[in-house]
Amino acid sequence: MEVIFKNVSFSYNLGMSNEKKAIDNVSVFLQGNLIHGIIGPIGSGKSTMLELMNGITKPTSGEIVVGNYELTNTKSNFNFNDFRYDVGLVYQFPEKQFFCSTVEEEIAFSGKVFNPKDKSIKNKVKKALKMVGLDDSYVKRSPFSLNGGERRLVAIASILISNPKLLIMDEPTIGLDNNSKKRLMELIKNLKTRYMKTIIIVTHDVDMLYEIVDDVVVLNNGRVIKHGNKKEVFSDVQLLDKYGAPVPSVIRACSIIKERTNINLGHVKNLNNLVRTIANKCIDKKMVVANEK
Amino acid sequence: MNIIEINNLTFRYKNRFIYDNFNLNIKRGTWVTIAGPNGAGKTTLVKLLAGLEKSYSSISIFGKPVNKKNMYEIRKEIGFVFDNPDNFFACETVADELAFSLENMAVYPPTIKKKIREISSLLELDDILNENPYDLSGGEKQKVALACALMLEPRILVLDEALIMVDVKQKARLLEILKKYNKEKRVTIIFLTHDLKETLYSDRLIVLNKGKIIIDGPYPKVFDEERVMRKIGLEVPFEVELSQKLRVYGLVDEIYLDLERLVDNVWK
Numbered sequence: 001m002e003v004i005f006k007n008v009s010f011s012y013n014l015g016m017s018n019e020k021k022a023i024d025n026v027s028v029f030l031q032g033n034l035i036h037g038i039i040g041p042i043g044s045g046k047s048t049m050l051e052l053m054n055g056i057t058k059p060t061s062g063e064i065v066v067g068n069y070e071l072t073n074t075k076s077n078f079n080f081n082d083f084r085y086d087v088g089l090v091y092q093f094p095e096k097q098f099f100c101s102t103v104e105e106e107i108a109f110s111g112k113v114f115n116p117k118d119k120s121i122k123n124k125v126k127k128a129l130k131m132v133g134l135d136d137s138y139v140k141r142s143p144f145s146l147n148g149g150e151r152r153l154v155a156i157a158s159i160l161i162s163n164p165k166l167l168i169m170d171e172p173t174i175g176l177d178n179n180s181k182k183r184l185m186e187l188i189k190n191l192k193t194r195y196m197k198t199i200i201i202v203t204h205d206v207d208m209l210y211e212i213v214d215d216v217v218v219l220n221n222g223r224v225i226k227h228g229n230k231k232e233v234f235s236d237v238q239l240l241d242k243y244g245a246p247v248p249s250v251i252r253a254c255s256i257i258k259e260r261t262n263i264n265l266g267h268v269k270n271l272n273n274l275v276r277t278i279a280n281k282c283i284d285k286k287m288v289v290a291n292e293k
Numbered sequence: 294m295n296i297i298e299i300n301n302l303t304f305r306y307k308n309r310f311i312y313d314n315f316n317l318n319i320k321r322g323t324w325v326t327i328a329g330p331n332g333a334g335k336t337t338l339v340k341l342l343a344g345l346e347k348s349y350s351s352i353s354i355f356g357k358p359v360n361k362k363n364m365y366e367i368r369k370e371i372g373f374v375f376d377n378p379d380n381f382f383a384c385e386t387v388a389d390e391l392a393f394s395l396e397n398m399a400v401y402p403p404t405i406k407k408k409i410r411e412i413s414s415l416l417e418l419d420d421i422l423n424e425n426p427y428d429l430s431g432g433e434k435q436k437v438a439l440a441c442a443l444m445l446e447p448r449i450l451v452l453d454e455a456l457i458m459v460d461v462k463q464k465a466r467l468l469e470i471l472k473k474y475n476k477e478k479r480v481t482i483i484f485l486t487h488d489l490k491e492t493l494y495s496d497r498l499i500v501l502n503k504g505k506i507i508i509d510g511p512y513p514k515v516f517d518e519e520r521v522m523r524k525i526g527l528e529v530p531f532e533v534e535l536s537q538k539l540r541v542y543g544l545v546d547e548i549y550l551d552l553e554r555l556v557d558n559v560w561k
Contacts, residue, residue, distance in 0.1 A: 043429075096377070177528070246462070
């Protein structure tokens with residue numbers, strides 16, 4: 001399910017003295033069945049963009065196309081219930097909205113919102129749990145007895161029960177420890193490859209993003225300053241620095257090495273890859289020095 | 294002098310022990326980071342310090358046991374900042390929000406205005422003073438929540454995942470400002486986090502796991518125990534992990550917290 005922004009602008013408090021332009025004439029095409037990242041400094045319009053593509057707020061001008069749905073500032077010509085079914089939104093700290101006494105009830109609740117008389121709800125709960133990598137033993141447990149990472153997975157399962165084609169996530173790894181974070185990253189990759197979903201992630205955690213994302217949009221002051229595949233976007237360290245956008249640690253290290261030693265390490269995928277590349281370069285250098293002697 | 298003393302603290306939720314015979318002393322003016330994975334007991338500790346959970350006098354702050362009788366005196370001197378600022382705001386502008394607590398204490402209005410100017414320039418909030426706090430981004434909201442705590446000039450500042458929504462650059466800047474504040478005003482800072490990248494300015498780092506202190510030492514020497522930290526699910530700073538892995542190849546012989554120094558040492 002692709003997302004297209006056509007000359008979209010959005011202002012808070014429109015027409016008032018404290019009017020604030022959050023999105024400024026943005027045109028961007030986010031291809032389906034990929035993981036997209038949206039990054040930028042605080043106040044750059046990331047969360048607003050996310051709310052716009054989820055239909056929570058309507059654009060002041062321009063048009064947003066999400067799959068077959070067109071979102072403009074006029075009345076929509078489609079059933080919003082269908083749209084909610086197809087587009088899942090995972091808020092920051094989604095587990096803070098828990099209120100049921102078992103995991104099953106918690107996940108079933110959001111499914112029942114769409115179809116209160118759904119008889120296959122139990123099966124759907126199990127399917128959603130399976131999607132996030134939790135087994136049936138969680139069904140009768142209290143969501144409040146789970147650890148932080150498991151709670152996040154249950155919260156995501158409650159969104160996945162409607163089997164949305166597009167999943168929008170706002171800071172999905174926020175507040176998670178390293179092990180839970182790795183588990184969640186695996187889940188996101190799995191949702192794309194196995195369940196063919198389109199995923200859009202808004203985050204500051206670029207180290208996580210660098211490992212899983214395909215395309216990246218960089219925002220600053222409500223404008224898109226760069227959009228492309230991750231290799232292309234993250235290798236432009238100067239541009240990211242200029243606009244205060246975060247740079248993945250691995251790329252930062254490569255840039256410092258280039259600056260101080262003039263050695264270009266090329267494309268480095270992750271930390272282990274970086275360590276091996278540095279070791280190879282150093283061993284090469286030592287052999288050259290030994291041969292020269 | 295110990296500003297906080299915890300002796301033989303035992304606390305449980307129903308049948309689950311969170312703390313069992315827990316002891317901790319914190320000296321005045323230090324910046325102590327308490328790190329731990331999800332479920333280590335960090336937020337419970339904050340609740341106990343704030344008197345939101347009963348500690349049956351096993352915690353003393355400023356030499357006074359935390360109980361109903363001393364609560365007002367103790368809370369007056371402690372600033373708490375939590376991870377979710379959305380639960381916190383009550384006013385229509387940031388300036389009103391900053392003034393709120395001092396107004397309730399009947400502080401002379403010109404003094405409040407002066408204090409607002411001081412704190413907003415310290416935390417670089419001048420541009421957003423007239424904005425509605427709910428229109429701000431998550432990171433800006435957290436900065437305002439921190440500013441509200443500083444308005445009361447606390448002797449102890451407890452920050453529970455308080456910079457979680459702030460982006461990397463702003464976070465580095467805020468940590469720098471807080472360090473200066475910590476040194477100049479001798480404010481004790483208790484910084485709770487699961488992210489060891491935020492520990493850069495700590496004097497002391499304590500790692501909690503399942504209600505027990507498993508690592509306690511001065512920063513950055515504690516990172517010699519990096520493996521233990523990673524094993525319990527903590528994310529160590531990138532520089533520490535890189536140094537440690539290069540150590541295996543014999544390319545460096547110590548842990549560096551500065552990438553430039555690390556690179557210079559590999560290619561020396």
